[in-house]
Amino acid sequence: MDETNSPLQIKGIRDGLLVSLDDASWDEQHAALISQVDSQPAFFQGARLALDVATQVLHVNELVEVRDQLSDRGIFLWAVLSESPTTEKTAQLLGLATRISKPRPEETRQFSVEDLGEETSLFLNKTLRSGTRIEFPGHIVVLGDVNPGAEIIAEGNVIIWGRLRGMVHAGAKGNTEAVVCALDLSPTQLRIADEVSAAVDLSDSPKPEIARINQHGKLQAEVWSPG
Amino acid sequence: MPAQVITITSGKGGVGKTTAVANLAVALAMEGSKVVCIDGDIGLRNLDVILGLENRIVYDLVDVIEGRCRLKQAMIRDKKLPELYLIPAAQTRDKSAVSASDMTRLVKELRSECDFVLIDSPAGIERGFRNAIAGADRVLVITNPEVSAVRDADRVIGILESEEKGPASLILNRLNPALVKSKDMLSPEDVLDLLAIELIGIVPEDETVLIASNRGAPVSYDAKSRAGQAFRNIAKRLKGETVPFMDLDSQGGLWERIQRLAGRK
Numbered sequence: 001m002d003e004t005n006s007p008l009q010i011k012g013i014r015d016g017l018l019v020s021l022d023d024a025s026w027d028e029q030h031a032a033l034i035s036q037v038d039s040q041p042a043f044f045q046g047a048r049l050a051l052d053v054a055t056q057v058l059h060v061n062e063l064v065e066v067r068d069q070l071s072d073r074g075i076f077l078w079a080v081l082s083e084s085p086t087t088e089k090t091a092q093l094l095g096l097a098t099r100i101s102k103p104r105p106e107e108t109r110q111f112s113v114e115d116l117g118e119e120t121s122l123f124l125n126k127t128l129r130s131g132t133r134i135e136f137p138g139h140i141v142v143l144g145d146v147n148p149g150a151e152i153i154a155e156g157n158v159i160i161w162g163r164l165r166g167m168v169h170a171g172a173k174g175n176t177e178a179v180v181c182a183l184d185l186s187p188t189q190l191r192i193a194d195e196v197s198a199a200v201d202l203s204d205s206p207k208p209e210i211a212r213i214n215q216h217g218k219l220q221a222e223v224w225s226p227g
Numbered sequence: 228m229p230a231q232v233i234t235i236t237s238g239k240g241g242v243g244k245t246t247a248v249a250n251l252a253v254a255l256a257m258e259g260s261k262v263v264c265i266d267g268d269i270g271l272r273n274l275d276v277i278l279g280l281e282n283r284i285v286y287d288l289v290d291v292i293e294g295r296c297r298l299k300q301a302m303i304r305d306k307k308l309p310e311l312y313l314i315p316a317a318q319t320r321d322k323s324a325v326s327a328s329d330m331t332r333l334v335k336e337l338r339s340e341c342d343f344v345l346i347d348s349p350a351g352i353e354r355g356f357r358n359a360i361a362g363a364d365r366v367l368v369i370t371n372p373e374v375s376a377v378r379d380a381d382r383v384i385g386i387l388e389s390e391e392k393g394p395a396s397l398i399l400n401r402l403n404p405a406l407v408k409s410k411d412m413l414s415p416e417d418v419l420d421l422l423a424i425e426l427i428g429i430v431p432e433d434e435t436v437l438i439a440s441n442r443g444a445p446v447s448y449d450a451k452s453r454a455g456q457a458f459r460n461i462a463k464r465l466k467g468e469t470v471p472f473m474d475l476d477s478q479g480g481l482w483e484r485i486q487r488l489a490g491r492k
Contacts, residue, residue: 064293067323076323095326095354127423129385130378147381147421165421 008032015100016048016078026056030066037073050079050100058087063094121156128152128166137173148188154178163206167191176213185209185221195219232334232344233465234267234363235398238379240350242371243400243430246440247458248347249277253447254462256311260342263302263312265333267359268349269324272316279306279443280313289317292329298336307448312341322354327361334362343465352386360392367427369398372413381422396427398461403432404475428461430454431475 008029009020021029033051037044049070058080067077079097082088088098120138130149134140139156150166152158157179158170164182169191171178176193184206190197192212197219211221235248245268252264265288266274275281286301291314298314305311317324330346337344348359360366366387370380380397387393399415406412415429430436433454439446446455447462453475460470 060293071321071323078323093326093328095323095329095358129388130382131385145421145423149378149382 008036010036013050013100016050016076017044018050018052018100020052021054021056023054023056026058026062029053029056030062033066034069037070037075041073045074047075049075049077050081050097051077052081053084053087055083056087057084058082058090060090060093063087063090063096067094067096122154127162130166135172146182146187157181176217179210179212181208181210181224183208185211190219190221192219230338230341230344231465232338232346232362232364233367234346234348234360234365235367235369236348236356236359236383237350237369237376238352238383239370239376242369242376243436244350244369245273245277245347246436246445247367247369247398247400247430248274248345249440249445250447250455250458251462251465252278252311252313252343252345253305253308253445254459255343255345255465256305256308257447257459258462258466259310260466261310261340262343262345263314263337263341264345264347265314266316266347267325267330267355268347269316269355270318270321271349272318274347275303275313275315276443277440277445278313280315281443284315287315287317288333289320289324291333292325298333322349322358325355325358327358330358331362352383356383360387360390363392366392366395367398368395368422368424369400370418370422371401372399372403372407372415372418374413377413377418377421384422384424394424396425397422398427399429401432402429402475427464428457429472429475430457430461431473 011018019033063080070077077096079100080087080091081098081100091098121141122136122138123141124134125143127144128134128142128146128150130147133151135153137155140152140154140158142160142162145162146152146160146164146166148165153169153172155171155173155175158168160182163184164187166187167189168180168187170180171193174193178192180190180192190211195213195218208224209221210224211219214220235244237244248264252262256262264274266272269289275284280303283303286296288301290296291298291301301314302312303315334344346359346363349355368380368383370376384395387395399418402415403412407414419426431453433452435449435452436446436454439449446452447458449455457473460473463470
């Protein structure tokens with residue numbers, strides 16, 4: 001195929017393919033896109049495609065048509081980029097993305113180390129549910145439960161005023177002095193520094209426990225008693 | 228009174244979302260409310276089958292959204308209950324045909340038309356799920372007393388909290404009191420202990436549910452069915468009535484504890 005004559009530019013991006021159109025008429029561009037796809041079905045099969053339509057003004061039926069045609073050919077159109085506010089609005093109306101570098105901050109929290117001293121703590125006053133991941137370069141204190149499927153990763157100690165049933169990694173950067181304690185210590189997995197231990201017994205009457213690396217270099221949990 | 232928009236979701240598939248929507252819709256309509264249910268599972272529609280309305284579909288949700296018909300045209304009236312309507316999902320499209328703002332607009336239009344809008348969410352936590360919760364005033368999370376379903380429910384509740392759709396209420400479906408008794412099934416206490424949300428109903432395991440669904444006549448119609456009674460009770464609670472929890476276990480004991488747990492909040 002003569003690439004120079006094609007009005008389309010196709011690039012591979014992190015999220016699939018990016019097809020850029022120029023300002024020629026939509027009918028022409030549209031036809032060119034479909035014929036390009038039909039000429040290399042194997043290449044496009046199953047692709048996630050973002051369409052950059054430059055300044056084209058497109059309405060719902062035009063976008064729906066191209067989306068359906070692509071979908072018939074096994075291509076998923078997920079984003080339309082445009083400089084035209086009308087087209088952007090149309091795309092949003094159809095639930096298509098209009099930006100391609102989409103950050104996913106959802107539920108993964110990262111903190112920068114720079115402005116934190118060694119002795120800082122993160123205090124979380126809530127129950128951490130499945131799918132939540134908390135990373136922190138200091139100590140972590142949770143006032144609430146840590147449910148199965150939640151993960152806590154701390155460079156320091158982890159203290160849970162509640163039930164620990166998820167995964168905790170204390171001393172994540174190799175601090176073997178780190179400890180993990182909880183009112184009910186029943187994690188799916190517990191890690192301190194490089195030691196890993198899977199859940200062991202689940203006693204019926206939970207007691208506060210503290211886990212640390214003992215003098216033999218093994219993870220050990222013992223019942224915490226005041227005094 | 229403006230309509231209540233309620234989405235039923237679960238995370239995990241196969242725990243009984245669609246069955247619950249169908250039964251609650253029937254139970255609410257039997258109580259005299261005007262109910263519209265929306266099948267949010269584009270591409271894998273089921274709600275029409277369970278309600279026995281499959282052969283009446285002309286227009287669907289995607290037709291409304293893309294402007295091929297008016298909202299009223301896509302609302303299929305139930306065979307028995309004149310105040311119950313279904314907006315079916317499209318079977319030949321996928322989730323990308325609908326966006327969250329489409330759902331919000333649709334629901335807004337329905338609010339003035341009825342007392343309850345029930346939305347059946349697809350399984351998962353992706354696009355379809357997010358569409359289904361977009362317009363909701365209230366979310367019911369349904370789960371079974373098994374570890375994987377409860378884990379997924381926990382994840383969903385976490386997402387609902389972060390989207391500020393909470394607090395969600397819990398329906399515990401397919402509970403088998405005999406298995407709980409022999410400690411072979413999670414007890415309602417175990418589930419509530421982990422999920423820590425309000426319990427709105429417990430539906431016992433009951434084969435009449437399956438039989439009724441296959442016939443296209445939800446079990447809520449069946450006055451003798453225990454599961455039907457449980458769904459009717461949930462419907463009453465949705466209307467703001469206080470209904471005591473059913474005594475599923477004739478020996479008592481366990482259920483008193485559940486009632487205490489449920490009344491704790």
